[in-house]
Amino acid sequence: MLKQERQAFILHQVNLHNQVLSTSLSQELEVSEDTIRRDLQELADNKRLIKVHGGALSLSFNEPHHPTHVYAHTQKKLIARKAAPLIQNDMFVLTTGGTTLIELARHLPPTLKATFISGSLPVVLEYTQHPLIDVILIGDKVSKNSKITVGGEAISKIRQIKADICFLGVNAIDAELGITDNDWEVVQVKKAMIESAQKVICLTIAEKINSSQPFHVCPVEDIDTLITELPPEDPRLEPYHKKGIHVI
Amino acid sequence: MLKQERQAFILHQVNLHNQVLSTSLSQELEVSEDTIRRDLQELADNKRLIKVHGGALSLSFNEPHHPTHVYAHTQKKLIARKAAPLIQNDMFVLTTGGTTLIELARHLPPTLKATFISGSLPVVLEYTQHPLIDVILIGDKVSKNSKITVGGEAISKIRQIKADICFLGVNAIDAELGITDNDWEVVQVKKAMIESAQKVICLTIAEKINSSQPFHVCPVEDIDTLITELPPEDPRLEPYHKKGIHVI
DNA sequence: TCCCCATTTGCGGTTTTTTGCAGTTTTTTA
DNA sequence: TAAAAAACTGCAAAAAACCGCAAATGGGGA
Numbered sequence: 001m002l003k004q005e006r007q008a009f010i011l012h013q014v015n016l017h018n019q020v021l022s023t024s025l026s027q028e029l030e031v032s033e034d035t036i037r038r039d040l041q042e043l044a045d046n047k048r049l050i051k052v053h054g055g056a057l058s059l060s061f062n063e064p065h066h067p068t069h070v071y072a073h074t075q076k077k078l079i080a081r082k083a084a085p086l087i088q089n090d091m092f093v094l095t096t097g098g099t100t101l102i103e104l105a106r107h108l109p110p111t112l113k114a115t116f117i118s119g120s121l122p123v124v125l126e127y128t129q130h131p132l133i134d135v136i137l138i139g140d141k142v143s144k145n146s147k148i149t150v151g152g153e154a155i156s157k158i159r160q161i162k163a164d165i166c167f168l169g170v171n172a173i174d175a176e177l178g179i180t181d182n183d184w185e186v187v188q189v190k191k192a193m194i195e196s197a198q199k200v201i202c203l204t205i206a207e208k209i210n211s212s213q214p215f216h217v218c219p220v221e222d223i224d225t226l227i228t229e230l231p232p233e234d235p236r237l238e239p240y241h242k243k244g245i246h247v248i
Numbered sequence: 249m250l251k252q253e254r255q256a257f258i259l260h261q262v263n264l265h266n267q268v269l270s271t272s273l274s275q276e277l278e279v280s281e282d283t284i285r286r287d288l289q290e291l292a293d294n295k296r297l298i299k300v301h302g303g304a305l306s307l308s309f310n311e312p313h314h315p316t317h318v319y320a321h322t323q324k325k326l327i328a329r330k331a332a333p334l335i336q337n338d339m340f341v342l343t344t345g346g347t348t349l350i351e352l353a354r355h356l357p358p359t360l361k362a363t364f365i366s367g368s369l370p371v372v373l374e375y376t377q378h379p380l381i382d383v384i385l386i387g388d389k390v391s392k393n394s395k396i397t398v399g400g401e402a403i404s405k406i407r408q409i410k411a412d413i414c415f416l417g418v419n420a421i422d423a424e425l426g427i428t429d430n431d432w433e434v435v436q437v438k439k440a441m442i443e444s445a446q447k448v449i450c451l452t453i454a455e456k457i458n459s460s461q462p463f464h465v466c467p468v469e470d471i472d473t474l475i476t477e478l479p480p481e482d483p484r485l486e487p488y489h490k491k492g493i494h495v496i
Numbered sequence: 497t498c499c500c501c502a503t504t505t506g507c508g509g510t511t512t513t514t515t516g517c518a519g520t521t522t523t524t525t526a
Numbered sequence: 527t528a529a530a531a532a533a534c535t536g537c538a539a540a541a542a543a544c545c546g547c548a549a550a551t552g553g554g555g556a
Binding site for chain 3: 534549
């Protein structure tokens, strides 16, 4: 791994989380803490971050508006942290759009080498920051509010793919009604993705559990794993355990 | 294997992944690391990539805040203002990537109703802000350097289109050598776009006039209109007038 | 086809950079 | 105030870069 690549990752992390720990960076990047310290020193010399005991802070650390924004996204960060280890080297991964999926892109270890396929512009843009990941963009008409490609072309392209895993960001899930959505065209794309993947991982914040939307995507039995910010033993997740879904 | 071929491959890799390692290039291309180093040195001398210890980085590796960027902005706004009136209602418009094309998206009247087709993520994202414009995204592998889709899939999709007009952002133009570019894959996409459009409009800042890059896109005769920030009577534009190109 | 010559490439030896480790010092925290 | 964690220092091994030179390659021209 190149030194610049490592430092770019550190900078990305510190700008994203407002702070980083030397210890965790050392583990994620698979280098010694000494190397991390030297990187932080160098970045601090170039005024890209502020080095402190135990790690570093972003330059905008003292600005008031950031921390609250970070707090609002902690749920999605938690989900991303749980989801990241499911992806292994050389996998082909399908992903839908949504802020949770963007968060997942940010939480992947920089050493991961895989191919990601998506129709979501913000998600794909995030993956272009990652050094080792190949990105395939599904083309078609762009849905303006979700910034995702939809339509027959997109669906037929997805059908041609045989992916190892599919990460599904959902708007509503209910143990009986299944996964539902409010955009008919997006639903068609999600259906195709589910069929093209060997395993389906569903990502959602707890707020959306036991809610429903007009258009049906799939029954909950079609998903293999459900990831939320809740601990797996939370009573709200009980129905999904019962259905044999792997809840983490 | 020829040196140019090898360097083209290296350039392709660095544009696609934002970085390359000397060791892996040496293995992939089956030449010594010394040869790779010499190639990288040569490419770095020609400002095609940034050479670092252990490999090389793409030019856009750390380019979020560029100093000359602000100045170029006003020129690009001027170009966008000239280009916008060429688009009429219900047209099908092909566009390449680049900051000039993003600027064009921002300068379109909100009452314009048209269909835009592009493989550039930033450009497409900009068009999603527009209320009446339909956007078609060309899918394929994403080049990390330019954030544009490249490859056979993208080209064959473009060939299926018959557009009214094509806006071509160019890196280098010369009255004799024609339009040239530094990314082989991007060149293939641009060629396809030119062939699929009835009219070709070339957008470029004056700085790029009478410069050239290694890969040939098309002769200047293939373009219908040339738009720069200069007044049409500027002497630098004289050769293009002579060739019968509409210069504005 | 063969030969010549400029260019390109690989290799051995040396220098530089990077990185991890051991020992020591400093900072934090309970 | 003492134990623990982190930082600093110097050093040595490994990796990469550099340098010079000889071999190989390849593209005209006879």
